[in-house]
Amino acid sequence: MSTPAGQAGASGEDRAAQQPRPPxxxxxxxxxxxxxxxxxxAPRSWDxxxxxxxxGYTALPKALAVDPAQITELVKASGLRGxxxxxxxxxxxxxxxxxxxxxxxxxxxxxxxxxxxxxxDIPFMMADPHLLIEGCxxxxxxxxxxxxxxxxxxxxxQAIRRLTNAVEQARAAGLIGKNIQGSGFDCxxxxxxxxxxxxxxxxxxxxxxxxxLRGQPRLKPPFPAVAGLYARPTVVNNVETIASVPDxxxxxxxxxxxxGTEKSPxxxxxxxxxxxxxxxxxxAPMGTTLRQLLAAAGGMKDGIPLxxxxxGGSSTPIFTPEHLDVPLDFDNVAAAGSMLGTTALMIFxxxxxxxxxxxKWLEFYKHESCGKCTPCREGTGWLTQILRRVVSxxxxxxxxxxxxxxxENIQGRSFCALGDAAATPILSSFKYFRSEFEDLISGRxxxxxxxxxxxxxx
Amino acid sequence: xxxxxxxxxxxxxxxxxxxxxxxxxQAEPIPGEPLQGxxxxxxxxxxxxxxxxxxxxxTRQRAAQLIAKYPQSxxxxxxxxxxxxSVDGCxxxxxIEFCAEQLGLTAAEVEAVATFYTMYKRTPCGEHLVSxxxxxxxxxxxxxxxxxxxxxxxxxxxxxxxxxxxxxGSVTIESAECLAACDHAPVVTVNxxxxxxxxxxxxxxxVDELQAGRRPAPTRGAALSSFKQTELELAGxxxxxxxxxxxxxxxxxxxxxxxNTYAGEHAQVAPAMPDSYQMPDKPEPKS
Numbered sequence: 001m002s003t004p005a006g007q008a009g010a011s012g013e014d015r016a017a018q019q020p021r022p023p024x025x026x027x028x029x030x031x032x033x034x035x036x037x038x039x040x041x042a043p044r045s046w047d048x049x050x051x052x053x054x055x056g057y058t059a060l061p062k063a064l065a066v067d068p069a070q071i072t073e074l075v076k077a078s079g080l081r082g083x084x085x086x087x088x089x090x091x092x093x094x095x096x097x098x099x100x101x102x103x104x105x106x107x108x109x110x111x112x113x114x115x116x117x118x119x120x121d122i123p124f125m126m127a128d129p130h131l132l133i134e135g136c137x138x139x140x141x142x143x144x145x146x147x148x149x150x151x152x153x154x155x156x157x158q159a160i161r162r163l164t165n166a167v168e169q170a171r172a173a174g175l176i177g178k179n180i181q182g183s184g185f186d187c188x189x190x191x192x193x194x195x196x197x198x199x200x201x202x203x204x205x206x207x208x209x210x211x212x213l214r215g216q217p218r219l220k221p222p223f224p225a226v227a228g229l230y231a232r233p234t235v236v237n238n239v240e241t242i243a244s245v246p247d248x249x250x251x252x253x254x255x256x257x258x259x260g261t262e263k264s265p266x267x268x269x270x271x272x273x274x275x276x277x278x279x280x281x282x283x284a285p286m287g288t289t290l291r292q293l294l295a296a297a298g299g300m301k302d303g304i305p306l307x308x309x310x311x312g313g314s315s316t317p318i319f320t321p322e323h324l325d326v327p328l329d330f331d332n333v334a335a336a337g338s339m340l341g342t343t344a345l346m347i348f349x350x351x352x353x354x355x356x357x358x359x360k361w362l363e364f365y366k367h368e369s370c371g372k373c374t375p376c377r378e379g380t381g382w383l384t385q386i387l388r389r390v391v392s393x394x395x396x397x398x399x400x401x402x403x404x405x406x407x408e409n410i411q412g413r414s415f416c417a418l419g420d421a422a423a424t425p426i427l428s429s430f431k432y433f434r435s436e437f438e439d440l441i442s443g444r445x446x447x448x449x450x451x452x453x454x455x456x457x458x
Numbered sequence: 459x460x461x462x463x464x465x466x467x468x469x470x471x472x473x474x475x476x477x478x479x480x481x482x483x484q485a486e487p488i489p490g491e492p493l494q495g496x497x498x499x500x501x502x503x504x505x506x507x508x509x510x511x512x513x514x515x516x517t518r519q520r521a522a523q524l525i526a527k528y529p530q531s532x533x534x535x536x537x538x539x540x541x542x543x544s545v546d547g548c549x550x551x552x553x554i555e556f557c558a559e560q561l562g563l564t565a566a567e568v569e570a571v572a573t574f575y576t577m578y579k580r581t582p583c584g585e586h587l588v589s590x591x592x593x594x595x596x597x598x599x600x601x602x603x604x605x606x607x608x609x610x611x612x613x614x615x616x617x618x619x620x621x622x623x624x625x626x627g628s629v630t631i632e633s634a635e636c637l638a639a640c641d642h643a644p645v646v647t648v649n650x651x652x653x654x655x656x657x658x659x660x661x662x663x664x665v666d667e668l669q670a671g672r673r674p675a676p677t678r679g680a681a682l683s684s685f686k687q688t689e690l691e692l693a694g695x696x697x698x699x700x701x702x703x704x705x706x707x708x709x710x711x712x713x714x715x716x717x718n719t720y721a722g723e724h725a726q727v728a729p730a731m732p733d734s735y736q737m738p739d740k741p742e743p744k745s
Binding site: 029034040044076117118121126149153156161190191196210215255258259271278279284297346357361 | 574741
C-alpha cells in the first residue's frame with residue numbers, strides 16, 4: 001500500500017514527477033516538503049482519530065513485526081541526524097547502548113525547547129502529538145526500553161496538555177501499556193514538565209533534572225548510552241528526531257534520502273523569525289538556503305535589508321548577507337564557520353545594533369548559566385558587565401581585547417556547551433562587526449542604551 | 459550562611475528558616491561602578507516564606523499519584539514543587555517540608571532544587587503571572603518597550619505583584635527568557651498561555667482586563683485560568699473533562715501553518731513513499 005507523505009492517494013506518475021527531491025536551486029523560492037508538518041493544517045490534528053485517518057499508527061505494527069535491531073539498522077541507513085542541534089547520527093547513538101542485561105533502559109525525549117530563536121518543537125507537540133508518541137514507541141522497541149519520559153519545558157503548558165491527552169488516547173487504544181498489539185512489547189510514556197531552566201536542554205543536565213536534582217550537566221564520559229537516567233543505558237533525542245522515525249519506518253531509508261543532501265538527508269523544519277515578511281515554520285529538504293526560504297516567506301519585512309542572522313539559534317555563530325546562499329545542512333553550515341543548530345533562523349535587519357544584540361544574548365547566558373563550572377559562571381558575569389559598559393557608551397578601548405580574551409578562555413574550557421555558546425556571539429560578531437563596537441567606544445556612535453534604564457531583571 | 463543540616467536531622471521537624479532578611483533589591487549596578495559596600499545579590503541565603511499551610515488529603519493523594527508515575531520517587535520532585543505552588547502560589551517553607559516528607563529527602567535537598575529553577579517563585583504570585591520575553595529577538599521587535607511600559611503601568615519591580623497576591627485581579631510581572639514562540643514575536647504569556655504579537659497598547663489592554671477580573675482568550679492555548687490552576691496542570695494533575703475542553707481549543711496559528719499554506723498554494727508535496735522496501739537485515743553479532 002502506498003502511503004504518500006503529504007497527500008493521500010498520489011498516483012505513481014505523481015511520484016515519478018516528485019522524485020528525487022534535492023534542495024531547491026539558486027535564488028528560486030524554496031520547494032517545501034511537508035513530512036513532519038503535513039498533518040498540521042488538518043482540523044483537530046492533535047486527535048487520535050485524525051492521526052489515524054492520515055496514516056498514523058501504521059508504522060508501529062510494521063516495526064513490531066521485525067527484530068528491534070533491524071529498526072536501528074534502518075535508522076542508521078536513513079542517515080537521520082539529531083535535530084536538537086548537534087547533528088549526531090541517530091542510529092549510531094542508539095547502537096552505542098550496551099547489549100541488554102535484563103535490567104531497565106530508557107528513552108528520554110528532549111522537549112526542553114529554549115534556545116533563543118527556536119520555536120519548532122512546541123508548535124509540533126501542539127499540532128501532532130501522536131506522531132511523537134508513535135516515534136517514542138518505535139524507538140523504545142528498537143532500543144529495548146519499556147519506559148519513556150518526554151521532558152517538556154515547563155512554560156509550554158498547552159503542548160503539555162496536548163501530549164498528555166495524546167498519551168491517554170493512545171493508552172485507551174492499547175498503544176501504550178502492556179503487550180502492545182499482542183507483540184509482547186510493553187511501554188509506558190510519561191509527560192514531564194520542567195521548571196524554567198535553559199540548561200536542562202543539555203542532555204545530561206536534563207537527566208539530572210528528571211531525577212529531581214538541580215539541572216546541572218554531568219561529566220562525560222560516561223555518556224548517557226552507558227549511564228544515563230538512573231545510571232542505566234539511555235537514549236536522549238530531540239522531538240523532531242524521534243518524530244522522524246515513524247516515516248522512516250513507513251517509507252524506508254531510500255525514501256528519506258530522496259530529500260536533503262547526502263550527509264544531511266531528510267526534511268527539516270526551518271523556523272523563520274524576526275524582520276521577515278511572513279515569519280513561521282517552513283519544512284523543506286535539508287540544504288535549502290536562507291535566500292530560498294526568504295523568497296518563500298515574502299522577503300525582508302518592509303524591504304529593509306538583512307544585516308545578520310543566526311543559522312540555528314543564538315548559540316550558533318552569526319551569518320551575514322554573504323551567507324545567504326549557504327546550504328543550510330550540517331556540513332555546509334559548518335564549512336562556512338557556523339553550526340546548523342536547531343535551524344532557528346533569527347533574521348535581523350539594518351536597524352539592529354549588533355553590540356546591543358550580543359549584549360542581550362549575553363544577559364541570557366548569564367541568567368541561564370547553571371553555576372557548576374567557573375569559566376561559564378564567572379565569565380558570563382564579566383562579559384555581561386563589560387558589554388553593558390560598551391553599549392551604554394562608557395566603554396574603553398581595552399574592553400574589546402578583554403571581551404575577546406575572556407570569550408576565548410570560556411570557549412572550550414567550560415563544563416558543557418553553554419559556556420561555548422556564550423562566547424559565540426562575541427567572537428562571531430567581532431569577526432564581522434567589530435567596528436560597531438569600536439564606534440561605541442570612540443563615541444562615533446551614540447550609546448545604544450542609557451545605563452540607568454537597563455531593561456530586564458537578568 | 460550555610461543551611462543548618464546536622465547529621466541525623468529529621469526532615470519532618472519544623473526547620474529554622476529565620477535567616478537574615480535579604481537586603482531589598484537594588485538597581486542594576488552602574489557600568490564601571492564597583493559593587494563595594496553594596497549588597498551582592500549573587501551571595502545570599504534563599505528564604506522561603508512560612509505560610510502555615512496544611513496540605514489537605516486531596517493534595518497528599520495527588521502527590522502519591524505523581525510519585526507512582528516514575529521508576530524512582532525523586533523524579534517526582536519537580537512535579538511536587540509545581541503541586542505545592544498550585545496550593546500556595548509560591549514555593550513556601552511549608553511546601554518545601556511537604557515535598558521532603560513525601561520523598562524522604564531533607565528540606566535542604568528540596569531547597570537546593572527549588573532555588574535552581576526560574577518557575578518556582580519564592581513570594582506568592584498574583585492571580586496571573588504576566589511574562590514578557592525580553593530576549594534579543596522579541597526585544598528588537600518591541601518586547602523591551604512592552605516590558606518597560608507594563609512595569610511602569612503596574613508600578614512594580616520585576617517579579618513583584620500589583621494588588622494582593624492571589625486575590626482576583628492581582629498581576630505579577632516578570633521579564634522572561636526566550637519563550638519558544640519567536641515566529642510570533644513579540645510574545646507575552648499569562649500563566650504561560652501565549653498572547654502573540656503584542657504591542658505596547660495591546661499588552662496594556664490585556665493587563666487592564668486582567669486587573670478588572672476578566673480573562674481575555676489567549677492567541678493560542680486553552681481558556682485562561684489562574685497561575686495556581688496552571689501550576690496544578692504542570693504538576694501533571696488533569697481532570698478528564700477539563701483536559702478535553704482545553705485541548706480542543708485551536709492553536710494552529712497563521713505562523714505555525716505558513717509553510718503548509720505555502721506548500722498548498724504551490725502544490726508542493728514531499729516525495730511519495732514507495733509501496734514497499736527492503737528492511738535491512740539484523741546485523742551479525744559482534745564476536
